Amino acid sequence: MAIQNINLGTLSETPTPVEHHSVNSSEPYDTYRFRLDSPGNINLSLTGTSADADVVLYRDVNNNGVIDDGVDTWIQNSTFGYNEAHDEAINVVAEAGNYIAKVYSFNDNSTDYDLRLSTTRSYSTTPSNLLSKEFTAGDWTGIFQDQTFNGSLGDSNTSDLYYFHLLRIGGSVGSDTISSITLSGLSNDADIRLIRDSNNNRIVDAGEEIDKSQNLGTANDTIFNINQGGSYYLQVYQYSGSTDYTLNFDYTYVPPA
DSSP states (O other), X not given: OOOOXXXXXXXXXXXXXXXXXXXXXXXXXXEEEEEESSSEEEEXXXXXXXXXXXXXXXXXXXXXXXXXXXXXXXXXXXXXXXXXXXXXXXXXXXXXXXXXXXXXXXXXXXXXXXXXEEEEOXXXXXXXXXXXXXXXXEOTTOOOSOEEEEEEEBTTBOEEEEEEEEOOBSGGGOEEEEEEEEEEOOXXXXXEEEEOOTTOSSBOOTTOEEEEEOOSTTOOEEEEEEOSOEEEEEEEEXXXXXXXXXXXXXXXXXXXX
């Protein structure tokens, strides 16, 4: 498959999927051009990789559908992998206009990938609806201890996602539970929500938001009592301004009765 330059049209809240594409040493990148009809958040996720691939977003200033060095404006990139397979995500506040996303191989790696894009309202209670495993609080082996993460949100990063798995679900081995997840240390308003991607399509569909906390201002947000086994995403997202934050997972083991 040759290097691609694909027109995705106008972004909407309904995610635009690009599935089972690939990059490698001979075809090291693909570009995807799209339009944002009104100001809002651009949300982008890169998943399904088997080796390190990254993504970068540009504003297509001269509207010619290709990336022109020195002309088009760099907006944001995502380079989590460090030469290993890792999900990537870009979530930014953007003006109306034309944009180009470039997916590229790191160090000539060969990998398939899935790309999804959407737009949601900025500074609202409707954050990105795309699910990337940006940070892992507990993988398939489970979460077995308290966890603390520090991060920051703003117009250049409107959302962070924390993936975790609760392994044991009772019986003779007891239960893993998260008694609370707390967002604190805010200087502007940010909120949290808990998501269970029941169909594993990496999109937040209707009914997959399990719980949320949207306290006003800089008050702490907390979600309590996660006690069903399975995989979850905890999303921290911007409501206003820029802020650092601390996210605490309070783990509890409940022994067999």
